[in-house]
Amino acid sequence: MPLPPKTVADCIDGSDENPKFCSRLNRCGEGEFYCGGNEPRCIPVTEVNNGVSDCENTDLKSPLNDTHSPWKTDDSLKCFQLLGSGSFGKVYEAIDQTDVVNPNVAVKCVDIRKTLRCSAASNFSTRDVGYFAAVLNEIVVLSGLSNDHVVRYISCWAEAEGTEKLDRFQLQAYVDSLLLNSASSTGLMWVPPSNIYIKMELCQFTLKYFLENHQLIPNFANGHVAAIFKDIATGLSYIHSKGFIHRDIKPGNIFCKVHPICGCIWKMGDLGLATRDLDKTFGQVGTDCYRSPEMKRGFGYTTKADMWSLGLVFLELVQQDGNGFNVAQVSEKLHNLGISRHRYLYLKEAVVQERFAIWVKVINKLVNPDEMKRISSTELEVALNRIYY
Template sequence: MPSPVPVTRLLPRDFGLRLGALSSPLSRHAGASTLRVPANDSHGKLARRLWSSVVQWRELRGLEPIGSGGFGSVFKGTYFGETVAVKHVRRARNKLASRQSFWAELNAAHLRHDNLVRVIAATTTTTTATRTLSEEREDGEGHVGTILMEFAGDLNLQQVIYGAAEPLPSELCVRYAADIARALCHLHAHGVVHLDLKPANVLVSRDGVCKLADFGCSLQLGLDHEARAREIGGTYTHRAPELLKGERVTVQADIYSFGVTLWQLLTREPPYGGERQHVIYAVVAYALRPDLDREVLRRSAGGRACADLLSRCWSAEPNRRPSADELIPELRAVSELGFKG
């Protein structure tokens, strides 16, 4: 028998021990458009939060590669007849880092929210039944784990920002930002910090809804992560200065990254130019931040309100940044002010 991911790894403490059989974790309900966890007396309302530690490989079909990154590849396929994304995490040179990335991906697996990409199943087992995955991993020694997630869309926010011929309407930028803020609000309420928020890690559905993805750098606060504070990954252009200095991790690090992401949405420019080490030094030592002297941030009341919000989001002092809860009404106020000068 293969050794699955422990089902109690990230389930709520009050879930109880009567989990039932996990060999068939998901079922299609008649007329339903999404995969659902079958409910029973022991599950109740918490059933919606369950992810499975077993992948039914025979139900995983039609895989096609759609992307790759530092720790693995992503495929699109069908699972129980529904479209899913399959992330195959391979062992990198830094074996510990690749294992940490896999487990970090599951920090939000027990959460359900419209603006978070939902985890359906995850396992550390391998299979020869799926030819594409078998070719990708080459052998069991290079495999860390496989994660099945809802397929949230073909585009990420990076592609939306920099791939369109015309500038994004400012009102749409604020709406996208509000989706991200709602995702952060739910994460932070459950003690999870993302730590790699950037446009490339935000998927945009066909309905224009933003969903936060890629939790490979995330942490569950309240656990003993102080020793790992200096080892946290992420993208240096969006990384809070306290993390660049190896200081304590808080949810406010995500607020800093949110500010840089919102600035990119509104300006369609890269946050910084120059070499990595020079940018990091300037952010920490000289409070370098993306330039607020942009027309979209000057010409209207909404733009000026956005500029004020941005300056507070990337404050050098984490406790001076707004919380995720506070972002939502502030963005609503920006929308009401408007961007017409």
């Protein structure tokens, strides 16, 4: 699969190599539905039966009308389509009619009651309240960050029964009161908002999606690798400079924004598990195969835990086995290779493609099992700028 277009104009002149991206970028005209899949295209309404597409082997993605919009208190935000879903809830693409410059946004919808498996009024433990507070963590972290290589936070709100709306500060005050009351109570009677919404900038795809397709790009070279590595390193270094550990770095949490002039801009996102960088942080979180050795062993860790995860992500981009690459097996092997020279030879001979050999040295420094010898995000930025290709 070819690289995404570098400019919007590529999608207009008919010469672009990536019709899937162009179809999503340009949307569909009035009276048409977007038909996704292997051959995405816009189809007339007359070819749609009760909202089900007649496109062969494709899924219809059409603008949702107001009655299907998951939020009820913001008429200026029009839901366009469902982008994805997970254990936390769903992410939608929406049109913000109040923003004439960047109207297309992503809205993460966290279904609180479904997550807590609760009804309108029930008896909850302090653990439930603690989880509810944890849901706000991504909002708190994102709202304090502003960098071209971190997914941009725009706003958030919560909705209770009916049309009651809580902004970020009202929501925070509500949770603080719950935590205060729970300090001396084993059970609480409280009614949580039904949903929390986080509005963010819209990105076109994730690094996970890119990894599943980039092996088919015949001209994928060190220049592309350098651009991706540097963008990600810049975003992570910024997060660390603000005193946070990401704790869930993996391809699915790294996003690409396709800018009409600048081309692909890679960004760190999904900071729901981020925490303050103290002297030592404890707790096994994130995706198991990307966890650092110190986290897996239950030891305290710092921002260096993120660097191990990032090293594995970098490996996925330059590895030999295509979609057959097993992150868990490689991670386990690296855990047991304490001597730097042995790791270097293993990476160079058994993991990394020969044409990407110039990246082995820096990756070897990222996947050092010894946290004290592992390079920091600031050192990584310097190291990447010294690599010539």
